Amino acid sequence: MLTESVMRYYLLSPVSRPRSRHQAEPHGPKPLEPRNRLAHESCGHGDHPAVRNYDYDLFVIGAGSGGVRAARVAAGFGARVGIAEERYLGGTCVNVGCVPKKLFVYGAHFAEDFDDARAYGWDVGGADFHWPTLRDNKTREIERLNGIYHGLLDGAGVEILAERAVLTGPHRVRVGDRTLTAENILVATGSWPVVPPFPGNEHVITSNEAFYLDQFPERVLIIGGGYIAVEFAGIYAGLGAQVWLAYRGELFLRGFDGGIRRFVADEIRSKGVELRFDTRIHGVERRGSELRCRFEDGRHLDVDLVMVATGRSPVSGGLGLEAAGVNLGDGGSIPVDRYYRTNVPHIYAIGDVIDRLQLTPVAIAEGMCVAHNLFNDESRSVDYGKVPTAIFCQPNIGTVGPTEEEARRKHPHLAVYESSFKPMKHTLTGRGERTMMKLLVDGEDDRVLAAHMCGPEAGEIIQGLGVAITAGATKGDFDATIGIHPTAAEEFVTMRDPIRRLEDQ
Numbered sequence: 001m002l003t004e005s006v007m008r009y010y011l012l013s014p015v016s017r018p019r020s021r022h023q024a025e026p027h028g029p030k031p032l033e034p035r036n037r038l039a040h041e042s043c044g045h046g047d048h049p050a051v052r053n054y055d056y057d058l059f060v061i062g063a064g065s066g067g068v069r070a071a072r073v074a075a076g077f078g079a080r081v082g083i084a085e086e087r088y089l090g091g092t093c094v095n096v097g098c099v100p101k102k103l104f105v106y107g108a109h110f111a112e113d114f115d116d117a118r119a120y121g122w123d124v125g126g127a128d129f130h131w132p133t134l135r136d137n138k139t140r141e142i143e144r145l146n147g148i149y150h151g152l153l154d155g156a157g158v159e160i161l162a163e164r165a166v167l168t169g170p171h172r173v174r175v176g177d178r179t180l181t182a183e184n185i186l187v188a189t190g191s192w193p194v195v196p197p198f199p200g201n202e203h204v205i206t207s208n209e210a211f212y213l214d215q216f217p218e219r220v221l222i223i224g225g226g227y228i229a230v231e232f233a234g235i236y237a238g239l240g241a242q243v244w245l246a247y248r249g250e251l252f253l254r255g256f257d258g259g260i261r262r263f264v265a266d267e268i269r270s271k272g273v274e275l276r277f278d279t280r281i282h283g284v285e286r287r288g289s290e291l292r293c294r295f296e297d298g299r300h301l302d303v304d305l306v307m308v309a310t311g312r313s314p315v316s317g318g319l320g321l322e323a324a325g326v327n328l329g330d331g332g333s334i335p336v337d338r339y340y341r342t343n344v345p346h347i348y349a350i351g352d353v354i355d356r357l358q359l360t361p362v363a364i365a366e367g368m369c370v371a372h373n374l375f376n377d378e379s380r381s382v383d384y385g386k387v388p389t390a391i392f393c394q395p396n397i398g399t400v401g402p403t404e405e406e407a408r409r410k411h412p413h414l415a416v417y418e419s420s421f422k423p424m425k426h427t428l429t430g431r432g433e434r435t436m437m438k439l440l441v442d443g444e445d446d447r448v449l450a451a452h453m454c455g456p457e458a459g460e461i462i463q464g465l466g467v468a469i470t471a472g473a474t475k476g477d478f479d480a481t482i483g484i485h486p487t488a489a490e491e492f493v494t495m496r497d498p499i500r501r502l503e504d505q
């Protein structure tokens, strides 16, 4: 079911010409302290036995979200940087992750928009969906972004090597048939979808292939309960497929706020997606053009496509980490300290390959930390406590701060403010969709700990609240903020009374 274009995502733009160190144009690098001195500043004379003569100050393996940012920022500080990428510039996010996924989410939402338009007086006639148009327009946009990434790296003076890189020693990297040396090495190799072992798992696809399907399926089974599974359930359903989602746990979206999880499950069901919790796949069998999926409870389902989204594992195997002396942790992730140093002090790791949060802005922030710490004498690390994030299901989820379940364990005076309502748009359309918002406040010092939302544009709304919560805003500050009327977001500054207080329970 894959197009020719699936192969194209394995292609890269041509390898850029290396710049000499004199061509690199640092954007006003600060004077470097001895511990951050660039390798090339102390080498090249060859007359001192202790002087190390490395090809690069920093060599980055993997040009995804984290690697590209680290490389660009390091080069901006005047470092000589090389980056190896074996598949696609921009990594998962740009090619088979956030960006194409969000474009598909936009595409999927038009089905409801066309319906809703009638209540506002629009006669849109019969609306037909043409999958190849969406797929190929998306691919063109991704190719444009690949070019932009190439230009950004090249413009920053980073040498791009379009090949697989493998460590062959603490300071050595083999790229194609060349062996290169680097004073510092950054492993930013990301993660890859895991397909669990069950009979017939060769018939399933993962999110990687979902972006390049030849034909749009009429019936889809999604296996998994994380955000990628839930988002794709919304995408397929919005684009017109009949969708089942099977998850082995009792409720999907583990790790998100319990109230929001239950709320969104109801919303997704009401849009026609069949959610089967406590359901494990037993096997998949091809029967002509159909796939028969058998579950452990004895039920079966015939579909055209099975997509597995049961997690991603760090890309750390076959990288030569052992040769460089780097330890691996549980599940293959690379253990790092708070400054992203592995057990080998000059080898760093960031992004999905470490055991923190698998999100693009987190990988980028970690990459910034490594570049600033190495070449601008700083000691930065990421605060993982208040990372805002969104799930682009329908309706969206936006969240920042702990879940109510986590907050209850840490804050004995927790106050919970909650509101659920029909969005104004649907007063005319009659659509049953509702919005839910929740604020968690520490009753002891009035600080707002978390904001959770399920509703249209939740990600956009929560991003702003993330600033307020990171800055330590109190419920008093929220109350003193004038709402923007009429919006859904104003509800966050007009929730007056908590619906429950932990100390009362």
Ligand SMILES: Cc1cc2nc3c(=O)[nH]c(=O)nc-3n(C[C@H](O)[C@H](O)[C@H](O)COP(=O)(O)OP(=O)(O)OC[C@H]3O[C@@H](n4cnc5c(N)ncnc54)[C@H](O)[C@@H]3O)c2cc1C
Pocket (backbone or CB within 6 Å): 061, 062, 063, 064, 065, 066, 067, 084, 085, 086, 087, 088, 089, 090, 091, 092, 093, 094, 096, 097, 098, 099, 101, 163, 164, 165, 166, 188, 189, 190, 191, 207, 228, 315, 319, 350, 351, 352, 353, 357, 358, 359, 360, 361, 363
């Ligand atoms: C379907 C999907 C949707 C997502 N949606 C979101 C979202 O909405 N928001 C969000 O924040 N995050 C989202 N993510 C997660 C996000 O894409 C990742 O967290 C992010 O891309 C991690 O960045 P990274 O730099 O660690 O790795 P990656 O972006 O995966 O980059 C790693 C790169 O390393 C390359 N590489 C690996 N090994 C080698 C080697 N030996 N030599 C050379 N190159 C190598 C790979 O080819 C790859 O390009 C999504 C992910 C998926 C799969």
